[in-house]
Amino acid sequence: MSLFQCEICGCVENTATSSQGCTxxxxxxxDWTGLEDLKGKKLCSVCAPRIYRDGTSTWFGRWHGEFKRTFLPKGKFKTNRQGNLEHIETGETDYRKYAI
Ligand SMILES: [Zn+2]
Known part of the structure; x- marks a missing residue:
């Protein structure tokens, strides 16, 4: 399990609550029909596809509620080797102080 930043909305997500970010x-x-631009990106549970390839519904399209949804400046964070979020420019791992 590790944290990542959703590439669409910029929020903090955990691989365990988002099917590994759908990657x-x-x-x-x-089912990526109509969502081709999202394919290959790390997605939070809100931005993730709502339908499986077999036609059944995922529970995505909404926040999972396992922890509070925190938005960060988009594209500014990466997942480090410890599985935590790290600010790309400063190397800081206390992402909460960048919350917007
Ligand atoms: Zn998202």
């Missing part, structure tokens, strides 16, 4: 091995599970 990697999880990507093939979803």
């Amino acid at each position: 990697g091995g999880m990507e093939r599970l979803f």
Whole structure:
């Protein structure tokens, strides 16, 4: 499990609550029709596809509620080796102080 920044909305998400951000091995599970621009990006549970490839509904399209949704300046954070968010420019890992 690790934290990442959603590439669409910029919020903090955990791989455990977003099917790994819908990337990697999880990507093939979803119906990307009309969402082609999102494919391959790390997505939070709100931005993730709402339909699986087999036509059944995912629970995505809404926040999971496992923790508070925190938005950060988009594109400014990466996941470091410890699985935490790190500010790309400063290397700081206390992402909460960048919350917007
Ligand atoms: Zn998002």
